[in-house]
Amino acid sequence: MGTVDDLLEELDRADRPSIERIYAIAREEVPESEQGSGYGMPALVYRGKPLVSVMRAKKHIGVYPFSPAAVTAVAGALADHPGIGLEKGTIRFQPEHPLPDEVVRAMVVARKEEIDG
Template sequence: MGSVDDSLAGLPEPERGCLQHVGDIARAVVPEATEGMSYGMPALKYEGKPLLGVVMAAKHLSVFPFSPAVIDAVAARLEGYSLSKGTIRFTAEHPLPDDVVEDIVRLRRAEILNK
């Protein structure tokens, strides 16, 4: 267990399962990702840099790809979701599509490798 798994363990269902699914996808795309903290939140890290954060807020779930460019790259595929330059907000009832999560993680990994 690490910081991401520990933080998810205390969440209620179905939110825990939804965020765990996002984390599972990220780990499948980047199996060498490690757990840690970034910007005060539990996050998966790659090459020592934040790859993806997942958190639960009062009224939504959030994915933080730590990159406005990554959010911009998938924004057209996220109609109906709440986006800002740093986060994608969703609910367990309206989860993020798996292929979009995969692309978010791939794009962020590429950014980390190219910096």
């Protein structure tokens, strides 16, 4: 397991912009976050707890905010969005159907507030 920067460097050119954008938004919302890990995945970490990880899986890109509540907080905004899959603690999407910026922001803020809670 490497850092978020290592992960981004190793990504396929088609996947990198989508994944990089989510990490960039998370860093904007939580500038004090640092690179670390969560459940063995490269992640941004806030106050010693994993904030978000974004990884390429075989059939999708997975966003892991390490919180079912953070996924639930944005589920309604994704109901009509094409190509989105939601599971407890995970949002799946395809690069051709990226997550809207406002959804990423809301998810990251929900996770930050949970950690601050």
